[in-house]
Amino acid sequence: xxxxxxxxxxxxKAFGDHVVLDGIDLSVPSGAIFALIGPNxxxxxxxxxxxxxxxxxxxxxxxxxxxxxxxxxEGVKQSISLTGQFAAVDEVLTAEENLRMMGRLCGLTAxxxxxxxxxxxxxxxxxxxxxxxVKTYSGGMRRRLxxxxxxxxxxxxLFLDEPTTGLDTQSRRALWNDIRQLAAKxxxxxxxxxYLEEADQLADAIAVIAGGRVVAQGTADELKxxxxxxxVELRDENDEIIREVPTGSxxxxxxxxxxxxxxxxxxxxxxxxxxxxxxxxxxxxxTKELEESAI
Amino acid sequence: xxxxxxxAKSASFASTNxxxxxxxxxxxxxxxxxxxxxxxxxxxxxxxxxxxxxxxxQPGGHYVNYVVPGIILLCAGFGSSSTAVDVAGDMTNGIxxxxxxxxxSSMSVIVGHVIASLVxxxxxxxxxxGVALLVGFRTTAGIMEWLAAVGVITLFILTFTWLYAxxxxxxxxxxxxxxxxxxxxxxxxxxxxxxxxxxxxxxxxGVADNQPITPVIETIRGLLTxxxxxxxxxxxxxxxxxxxxxxxxxxxxxxxxxxxxR
Ligand SMILES: Nc1ncnc2c1ncn2[C@@H]1O[C@H](COP(=O)(O)OP(=O)(O)OP(=O)(O)O)[C@@H](O)[C@H]1O
Ligand SMILES: [Mg+2]
Numbered sequence: 155x156x157x158x159x160x161x162x163x164x165x166x167k168a169f170g171d172h173v174v175l176d177g178i179d180l181s182v183p184s185g186a187i188f189a190l191i192g193p194n195x196x197x198x199x200x201x202x203x204x205x206x207x208x209x210x211x212x213x214x215x216x217x218x219x220x221x222x223x224x225x226x227x228e229g230v231k232q233s234i235s236l237t238g239q240f241a242a243v244d245e246v247l248t249a250e251e252n253l254r255m256m257g258r259l260c261g262l263t264a265x266x267x268x269x270x271x272x273x274x275x276x277x278x279x280x281x282x283x284x285x286x287x288v289k290t291y292s293g294g295m296r297r298r299l300x301x302x303x304x305x306x307x308x309x310x311x312l313f314l315d316e317p318t319t320g321l322d323t324q325s326r327r328a329l330w331n332d333i334r335q336l337a338a339k340x341x342x343x344x345x346x347x348x349y350l351e352e353a354d355q356l357a358d359a360i361a362v363i364a365g366g367r368v369v370a371q372g373t374a375d376e377l378k379x380x381x382x383x384x385x386v387e388l389r390d391e392n393d394e395i396i397r398e399v400p401t402g403s404x405x406x407x408x409x410x411x412x413x414x415x416x417x418x419x420x421x422x423x424x425x426x427x428x429x430x431x432x433x434x435x436x437x438x439x440x441t442k443e444l445e446e447s448a449i
Numbered sequence: 450x451x452x453x454x455x456x457a458k459s460a461s462f463a464s465t466n467x468x469x470x471x472x473x474x475x476x477x478x479x480x481x482x483x484x485x486x487x488x489x490x491x492x493x494x495x496x497x498x499x500x501x502x503x504x505x506x507q508p509g510g511h512y513v514n515y516v517v518p519g520i521i522l523l524c525a526g527f528g529s530s531s532t533a534v535d536v537a538g539d540m541t542n543g544i545x546x547x548x549x550x551x552x553x554s555s556m557s558v559i560v561g562h563v564i565a566s567l568v569x570x571x572x573x574x575x576x577x578x579g580v581a582l583l584v585g586f587r588t589t590a591g592i593m594e595w596l597a598a599v600g601v602i603t604l605f606i607l608t609f610t611w612l613y614a615x616x617x618x619x620x621x622x623x624x625x626x627x628x629x630x631x632x633x634x635x636x637x638x639x640x641x642x643x644x645x646x647x648x649x650x651x652x653x654x655g656v657a658d659n660q661p662i663t664p665v666i667e668t669i670r671g672l673l674t675x676x677x678x679x680x681x682x683x684x685x686x687x688x689x690x691x692x693x694x695x696x697x698x699x700x701x702x703x704x705x706x707x708x709x710x711r
Contacts, residue, residue, distance in 0.1 A: 203546075208550060231550055231551060231552040232459070232552045236546070238543050238546050241543055242544045242546055243543075243544060244544055246476050246480075247472070247475060258460060258464065258468045259468055259548075260551070261459045
């Protein structure tokens with residue numbers, strides 16, 4: 155029995171002389187929901203492509219469900235399911251035909267594939283459009299079909315690259331629910347997201363990548379405590395935020411920050427002191443990394 | 450670990466191919482414009498060559514008997530060229546990544562397009578022959594000659610479809626694929642398809658006599674209208690096998706090299 159479903163050590167990948175991943179170490183336990191966050195171009199999609207055998211790593215060891223992604227591609231493929239960042243659906247076919255095709259390719263019989271297609275159409279709210287060609291779908295409908303396609307059969311590991319981008323709030327909540335249910339069944343979910351709230355709500359563990367490295371890894375709370383202190387918000391009379399200043403957690407540090415703000419604060423402004431959010435963590439970690447790599 | 454989430458069984462090689470062939474045939478049927486063109490073009494070419502050019506090329510009025518094999522190959526070449534566009538379209542869409550990460554033979558996507566092209570083109574060929582018979586084509590072929598002719602035509606379609614599939618795989622986009630494919634469509638004009646090669650200037654004749662299309666045309670012409678075949682049949686089959694194997698290897702190489710890139 156494998157304890158770490160995904161085990162990455164010293165992973166490096168460059169495209170030409172552009173180094174994208176520069177020594178990544180990650181470990182994802184079985185049944186966890188793992189979120190990868192990082193700015194645009196940080197290499198999230200590249201990492202998912204490497205984990206799902208689409209792209210070969212330059213160096214380092216990468217094992218998925220105990221299989222090496224270079225020497226045992228077939229083993230990896232049998233253990234994973236992927237929804238990539240960009241829709242991977244057949245536009246000429248209908249949603250139902252897409253799902254049935256996927257079912258057949260996953261080894262279901264024609265009857266099983268049809269039954270599974272009907273279930274998934276219902277749970278992704280696509281029943282009404284089931285027999286329309288995907289070409290005519292809205293972006294969100296296409297995305298929902300795309301997600302349904304990777305759930306036709308349940309594999310031990312599910313990769314989701316920005317799964318909720320382009321979904322409305324209701325569909326996003328529904329997907330979060332599905333992801334939690336899958337994890338409860340023992341599926342390991344590896345997802346990337348631009349929404350820090352999503353990582354905060356959903357993930358058991360979060361890794362932040364920037365500048366080709368993992369700059370922080372842990373639970374949402376651990377990451378927040380790494381930023382340390384509180385955040386002082388300066389708000390105008392309409393309660394709009396003018397400035398947010400991260401500070402320490404001692405009373406002296408907070409007071410000094412407020413003293414600074416008083417000088418620049420317009421008439422009628424107010425202050426609010428709060429715990430750091432994921433957003434603050436993200437900004438603090440990625441800007442620090444970018445500044446360091448600029449030097 | 451939950452029993453639900455064992456590593457997946459997956460489709461057998463045969464059913465993977467069947468699924469992809471079904472998919473590509475659905476695509477062909479739904480691409481109405483391409484389907485109409487594939488059927489209408491042969492008919493238009495047949496009428497054009499018989500009634501417009503025919504009188505000037507061969508005033509006796511028997512040009513139709515000369516030109517039918519050429520029209521068949523011209524249409525087969527045209528019909529299989531859309532494979533390049535279909536394949537390039539799949540390679541630039543994210544769906545190929547989904548197939549590649551599944552425990553199936555993902556190259557079967559291409560096999561699906563090739564078989565669908567074969568079916569489309571055999572239907573188009575039947576239409577060409579039907580129209581040819583209506584406008585005065587007279588054949589000397591018995592059942593054996595017909596079977597042999599269909600065999601050669603099938604091999605020719607398969608060969609060119611794999612060649613176009615490889616072109617589709619190396620082209621950066623569907624429109625580039627269509628552009629490269631177009632160049633190949635001139636080959637039939639530089640052969641014995643429309644006029645005997647001994648009417649051409651010597652240098653051109655050298656090209657026309659030694660390119661792969663001429664022996665294929667001469668073989669079909671011999672089988673259907675009784676002109677001498679001699680050893681051209683071997684040249685025809687040899688050329689097709691050579692290009693077929695070469696294209697298949699080229700296509701497999703390009704398919705694997707493209708992994709993870711779009
Ligand atoms: N096939 C490729 N060839 C060359 N460069 C590439 C290739 N794929 C990705 N890159 C580069 O690698 C870097 C990381 O890209 P990647 O798509 O992994 O980022 P990302 O973190 O997923 O970004 P986003 O949040 O925008 O999706 C980018 O600078 C991109 O230009
Ligand atoms: Mg990405």
